[in-house]
Amino acid sequence: MSLLQVNNLGKSYNSETQVLKDVNFTVETGEFVSVIGPSGAGKSTLLRCINRMVEINEGKVIFNNSDVGSLKKKDLRKLRTDIGMVFQHYNLVPRLTVIENVLHGRFGYKTTLQGVLGRFSEEEKEQAFFLLQKLGIEEHAYKRCDQLSGGQQQRVGICRALIQDPKLILCDEPIASLDPNSSKVIMDHLKSITNELGITCLVNLHQVEVAQGYSDRIIGLRKGEIVFDGKSALLREEQINHIYGTERRELITV
Amino acid sequence: MNEKAMRKSRWITTVFLIIIIGITYLSAMITKFNFIDGIATLPKALSWIFANLWITQETWERLPAILGKLNETIFMSIAATTLAAIISLFLGLMGSKTTKVNNVFSMLARLIASFSRNIPVVAWSLILLISFGQNSLTGFLALFVGTLGFLTRAFIESIDEASQSAVEALQATGATYAQIVNKAVIPQSLPQMLSWILFMIETNIRSATLVGILTGTGIGYTFDLYYKSLNYNAVALVTFTIVIAVIIIELISNRIRKVIL
Numbered sequence: 001m002s003l004l005q006v007n008n009l010g011k012s013y014n015s016e017t018q019v020l021k022d023v024n025f026t027v028e029t030g031e032f033v034s035v036i037g038p039s040g041a042g043k044s045t046l047l048r049c050i051n052r053m054v055e056i057n058e059g060k061v062i063f064n065n066s067d068v069g070s071l072k073k074k075d076l077r078k079l080r081t082d083i084g085m086v087f088q089h090y091n092l093v094p095r096l097t098v099i100e101n102v103l104h105g106r107f108g109y110k111t112t113l114q115g116v117l118g119r120f121s122e123e124e125k126e127q128a129f130f131l132l133q134k135l136g137i138e139e140h141a142y143k144r145c146d147q148l149s150g151g152q153q154q155r156v157g158i159c160r161a162l163i164q165d166p167k168l169i170l171c172d173e174p175i176a177s178l179d180p181n182s183s184k185v186i187m188d189h190l191k192s193i194t195n196e197l198g199i200t201c202l203v204n205l206h207q208v209e210v211a212q213g214y215s216d217r218i219i220g221l222r223k224g225e226i227v228f229d230g231k232s233a234l235l236r237e238e239q240i241n242h243i244y245g246t247e248r249r250e251l252i253t254v
Numbered sequence: 255m256n257e258k259a260m261r262k263s264r265w266i267t268t269v270f271l272i273i274i275i276g277i278t279y280l281s282a283m284i285t286k287f288n289f290i291d292g293i294a295t296l297p298k299a300l301s302w303i304f305a306n307l308w309i310t311q312e313t314w315e316r317l318p319a320i321l322g323k324l325n326e327t328i329f330m331s332i333a334a335t336t337l338a339a340i341i342s343l344f345l346g347l348m349g350s351k352t353t354k355v356n357n358v359f360s361m362l363a364r365l366i367a368s369f370s371r372n373i374p375v376v377a378w379s380l381i382l383l384i385s386f387g388q389n390s391l392t393g394f395l396a397l398f399v400g401t402l403g404f405l406t407r408a409f410i411e412s413i414d415e416a417s418q419s420a421v422e423a424l425q426a427t428g429a430t431y432a433q434i435v436n437k438a439v440i441p442q443s444l445p446q447m448l449s450w451i452l453f454m455i456e457t458n459i460r461s462a463t464l465v466g467i468l469t470g471t472g473i474g475y476t477f478d479l480y481y482k483s484l485n486y487n488a489v490a491l492v493t494f495t496i497v498i499a500v501i502i503i504e505l506i507s508n509r510i511r512k513v514i515l
Contacts, residue, residue, distance in 0.1 A: 051426055080428035091423035093438050095445075104437060108428025115433035157423075164427055 001065060002026040003167060003200055004050065010058030011045055011224075019045045021224045023059070029167070032194045032201045034211035034232075037221035038244050043204040046221065047170045050202070051083045052076060064167060081108030084161025084199075088173040090153040094146035098137065098156050101145055102128045105163040124163070131159040135189055151182025158189060162199075169193065171203040175210070187214050208240055307490040316488055317495075320476060324495055327472035328503070330390060331458035334397035339405055339451045346409025352418045353439055355431070363406065371403025375461050379468045393471040397458050408450040409443075416443040445514045452507035459503055463496055 004027040011020040019042045027033055035043050048054045050061055052068050061068040064082060071079055084105070092101045106124055107115045120128075132138045135155040137148075145153055154174060161169050171190065175183035191214050194201050205211045211218050212232050220228030220235075220243035228239050282289070347353045349363035373381075379396035386392040420438040429437075466474015473496060480488040 053422065053426060077428040077430070080426060083426070085423065085426040087419070087423060089419055091419040093420045093442050095441050104424055104429070105427050107424065107430070107433045107437070110433075112430045112432045115429065116436045118437070160423070160427070
């Protein structure tokens with residue numbers, strides 16, 4: 001059984017525009033999959049359907065043998081602990097310290113009271129520091145997040161996702177607000193998460209070259225439909241043009 | 255917006271301006287208000303103020319009594335504001351788009367907020383005066399109700415602005431509602447909320463004077479008493495102490511704001 005199955009998924013926010021149409025794909029454990037496509041193609045919505053941050057209209061999402069769409073509130077919380085999420089704008093609590101933000105990833109495993117009182121076990125704290133060390137931001141552990149650079153904040157975001165001990169990590173444009181150097185650091189970390197820890201990664205990306213360089217497989221989304229699904233090496237110029245339509249232009253020529 | 259629409263919207267501004275000038279002129283005509291006459295009485299009024307509103311030696315003897323009343327007013331304002339702030343926090347959480355539990359509570363919270371805010375504090379004190387009589391509870395309640403509406407509104411905006419993204423992230427980790435509110439929403443919007451509370455304490459001390467005149471409590475009542483017994487020297491002293499108190503409170507809250515923001 002695959003880790004994630006998406007069957008005939010459809011989603012619309014209002015009656016006029018359908019954001020996702022009949023989306024089908026599967027993701028196996030340990031795969032690094034990129035989703036590419038122009039802005040407004042439905043990449044973010046697709047990702048948020050998987051952990052049901054948006055409600056699913058049609059079709060099914062089956063993660064780890066459970067039907068995401070039909071879960072009750074408590075089971076949904078439990079499912080979300082298995083899925084980490086990394087955001088374009090990091091979505092940290094800026095006024096809190098790095099270590100506090102990382103430990104937020106454990107809330108799904110705690111009772112409400114434990115979470116509110118901030119009771120974390122020694123192992124959890126050690127794990128948090130281990131992760132910070134692994135991503136190279138250990139020395140910032142007690143700094144407030146708004147004092148960190150974008151790349152550093154995104155690494156905090158990754159730590160928060162990893163401490164959940166997830167089976168799948170969803171990354172919504174993780175490098176869209178970062179400079180090329182930080183972008184490379186972040187992508188390298190994500191790649192090593194899949195390779196070393198065996199955690200599956202599903203990454204939304206804007207940059208086709210980055211997707212080709214890092215992922216095992218690429219899914220091309222255009223106007224809510226999958227128009228390409230295959231090994232990165234198979235993605236050729238004509239397919240890219242098909243995904244991006246006529247909108248694709250050479251933006252920067254160095 | 256295209257060029258045509260933009261030109262149209264500029265026209266609308268001009269038309270509105272003309273209408274407002276027209277209305278102003280018309281209302282001045284109807285009420286027989288003459289601007290020139292109004293200005294002309296100014297020197298006379300000023301000379302009356304300088305002649306009568308003067309703090310004399312013997313009025314200083316009344317200072318302890320006045321200060322006692324002033325104290326009462328200040329603490330009443332603080333108590334009304336802080337109690338309203340606690341309830342507003344819950345209403346704000348209910349009313350905010352990011353943290354609402356369901357639409358019914360959200361509507362209810364917004365309804366309470368706009369109801370208590372849209373009736374001016376003066377009207378509240380008169381309404382409450384009839385039902386609760388002349389005591390300091392009435393003044394307290396009048397301030398409380400007005401503050402509740404304003405703070406709920408302000409808190410809803412602070413919460414929405416400060417914590418939307420973090421709330422999304424914590425929902426994605428499987429955190430519960432109480433965890434999200436306590437660990438993301440409140441830490442992030444607390445400085446702004448405190449700033450609003452301080453602002454409201456300042457405002458309430460100012461309006462407590464007016465509410466006091468209407469409900470017969472605190473420094474406002476003292477003001478009213480001296481005023482009606484034609485003791486203008488004492489009125490001057492009361493006014494003076496209020497001004498000093500407001501300035502001091504403002505300085506303190508500015509200092510606190512600088513530290514927390």
